[in-house]
Amino acid sequence: MAQALIEHVKKHCPGAVLQTHSQFGDETIVVDAERWLEVARLLRDDPECDMALLVDLTAVDYPEREPRFEVVAHLVSLRLGHRLRMKARVGDAEGREVEIDSLTELWASANWAERECFDMFGVRFRGHPDLRRILMYPEFQGHPLRRDYPANRAQPLVEYRQVENIDKLPPFGPDEGMSFGRQTHDRRTSRDADGEN
Amino acid sequence: MEPLDLDLDASEIELENEPMLLNIGPAHPATHGTVRLVVELSGEVIQRCDVQIGYLHRGFEKMCERGNWTQVFPYVDRCNYVSPMLNNVGFALACEKMLGIVVPPRCQYYRMILGELARIADHLTAAGAMAMELGAFTPFLWMMKVREMIWDVFEEETGARLTHSFGRVGGMARPPTESFVEQVGQVVPHAIQVLGEAERLLVTNRIFLDRLQGVGVMSAEDAISLGWTGPTLRASGVPYDVRKAHPYLRYGEVDFDVPVGEHGDCYDRFMVRIEEIRQSARIIEQCLGLIPADGPVNVDDPRVVLPDKQDVYTTIEGTIQHFKIVMEGIKIPAGEAYSYTEGGNGELGFYLVSDGSGTPYRVRIRPPSFYVTSGLEKLVTGAMMADVVPCFGSLNMIGGECDH
Helix, strand or coil: CHHHHHHHHHHHCCCCEEEEECHHHCCEEEECHHHHHHHHHHHHHCCCCCCCEEEEEEEEECCCCCCCEEEEEEEECCCCCCEEEEEEEECCCCCCCCEEECCCCCCCCHHHHHHHHHHHHCCEEECCCCCCCCCCCCCCCCCCCCCCCCCCCCCCCCCCCCCCCCCCCCCCCCCCCCCCCCCHHHHHHHHHHHCCC | CCCCCCCCCCCCCCCCCCCEEEEECCCCCCCCCCCEEEEEEECCEEEEEEEECCCCCCCHHHHHCCCCHHHHHHHHHHHCCCCHHHHHHHHHHHHHHHHCCCCCHHHHHHHHHHHHHHHHHHHHHHHHHHHHHCCCHHHHHHHHHHHHHHHHHHHHHHCCCCCCCCEECCEECCCCCCCHHHHHHHHHHHHHHHHHHHHHHHHCCHHHHHHHCCCCCCCHHHHHHCCCCCHHHHHCCCCCCHHHHCCCCCCCCCCCCCCCCCCCCHHHHHHHHHHHHHHHHHHHHHHHHHCCCCCCCCCCCCCCCCCCHHHHHHCHHHHHHHHHHHHHCCCCCCEEEEEEEECCCCEEEEEEEECCCCCCCEEEEECHHHHHHHCHHHHHCCCEHHHHHHHHHHHCCCHHHHCC
16 A cells, blocks of 8 residues: 555656665655655645645754754655655754755644754754744754753853843833842842842 | 713824734643743734743653663653553554564553543543633532542552553553452443533533634644644544554454544534543443453563563573663664554654664654644634633643643
8 A cells, every 4th residue: 555655656756765665564765855845745735645644743863874864754644544754864974954845835734843853953944934943942052852962961041031122111121020030139139238229 | 871982982092003912821820731822912813923832841852862662651651741641552552563562452451441541531631621711610620530530540550640650561560450440440430420510511601602612713624734633633523533543452343433523613622522531431341341351461572571570589581581671671673663542632653763772762752732732823813812711721732742
């Protein structure tokens, strides 16, 4: 069933499928990263594939390989009941130039999945409308799920964000927030000592 | 009498109509689970919405890359703290898929009964919390009381109410207790009775209906595109249930229906969950009749299952086997596999990559809540401010799962 699906993809996108396997019963194709979007579009729109549901999109880091990252998407057709794993290899050994086309124009679920993938692995998705971190905070340095990110690395302290065009009425303002926060604490106590309050 | 608003139309006051930015959460009582919604309001209508998650991120996938395969079980427990047993079983099945082993029938039924109990607890929590946020506190308390009884069963079986860590690769930590069948047989009918009472309180209440019906409508196409699965997708009219579509364990042998909604609104999502509790009860009832009274629970495979404690102390083979499994971990063949089960909120998948050693190379969880929550933005844009509460409640976001 799904073997026929792989043949179908090979026939309609000649040269795009680099490798296939069916380990543990999961049909898998490895596609050329440049033709990622083209193959995905075929899988979604062709009535013989009809993969309307992008179940999951993630990446795996293999630091000793070149290209280093594998972007992995799992697709399922609710109507025909078959599944397919689609992979593409991107990025050099240093973890730079990790770029691949975004699937957001085909599946809405790719939006958050790609944001997470970018957050965790630093894979940049071309054409993603809103590629920012999703699980980590914007000031986070590095990409935590890369194999060369040590699990015990400490992150630098983050300054309070300066947001423009926020005119707050009293009593809100620069001193807003909990008085025992680590950044307001020193200021507060020194001012209290001066007797200004 | 003179009307009070006599001069209102003639007044010169120009009110500002700039959109207003409002933060909901991350510690708002209606956002159970920590999620932050930044909404742009025009009057009471939401113009734009940005859903921000990640407040409960604990690096689950990174942690998994440090221990051995068995040590992942406590982590998957904590990913979904409402139905942890389903996660336990899901992960065990993923490992077993790679090892190519099938657990004995007694264990399969045991997993199904425990899993469906967890699903009942999950849906009770979801429906109850949703009702509570709309002001119906009594049904919530009734449902929590029943959930507590279900958790008593879990405590009797596993030793813990919530974070069981009870699954094992190739079986379960313990065989069912002697009173298991009897206890479950008592709790489930009671749960169904209380559910009926709570449901009667809610679905005959005009306020409850008005706040749910026609609110937060999601079409089937959009739901599929957003990657929704589980009760939320079925409420939109797509009868996709992993238990029916790709039966695992013994789900192919039991008889149950997949409830679907008609309109895809909050009311349908609520009712699908209520009906699924009844279907889960049906499954449990059949499994209680089918589960063998004795027989092995764990597979007879010394590569993955710890030997009997008596053997560890008295035989050299047992000692070595125990040492190998504890110190090196279970060796899972190199390769990759994606295994999926029906979790409380939809398709719960595990994508595992192994390099053949005892330590996972990559454990990827496919949390249903992550994709369900990504649809919240679409759900509330254009809706009224007050609709955020039922919409969010009907999605049953589980923070631990959503934020990994």
